[in-house]
Amino acid sequence: MQILKKAFGEYATNCYILKGEQGDLVIDPGEGSFDWVMQNTGKIAAVLNTHGHYDHVYDDAKLQRMGAKIYIHESDAFMLRADPFETMPESIEADVLVKGQEQSLEIAGFNVKFSLFAGHTPGSCMIEVDGVIFSGDVI
Ligand SMILES: [Zn+2]
Structure with missing residues (x-):
């Protein structure tokens, strides 16, 4: 698996x-990441959010309009809808809500596991993709 980071x-x-053969996954598209993502992806299958803080989900809306499915834990979904700090450019609905303590999903050929570590936010998750862990702000 090829991983790009910025x-x-x-x-x-x-x-x-x-990078995946059936489409790419984007994790935590923060403020201003849209152009970089579009320059480095062919087809975006999904956006996975470790949690709902605006600096991790800022460009979700733009990527959703490009066809990406937005994933976030159900306990943080409210942050995409109504940002209490008014730091988000627009309000969106997630496409897939992750539920419970742990959920495994197959997304575009990737094995994805969300594990809930509530605290930093109610729905903060570690996301494991094909054995690589993305921790967001949990650690
Ligand atoms: Zn955070």
Whole structure:
């Protein structure tokens, strides 16, 4: 699996692109990541959000319009809809809500596992993709 990484925004939040044959996964597209993502992907299958803080989901809406399915834990879905700090450019609905303590999914040929580590936000997750862990702000 080829992984691309770049930091965006005032918190230098890491955005990742995981290249796959059936489409790419994007993890935590922060503020200003859209252009970089579009330059480095052919087809985006999904956007996986470790949690709902704006610096991790800022460009979700733009990528959703490009056809990407948005994944986030159900306990953080409210952050995409209504941002209490008014830091998000627009309000969106996630396409897939991850539920419970642990959920395994097959997305575009990748084996994806969300594990809930509530605390940083109610729905903060570690996301494991084909054996590689993306921890967001959990650690
Ligand atoms: Zn955070």
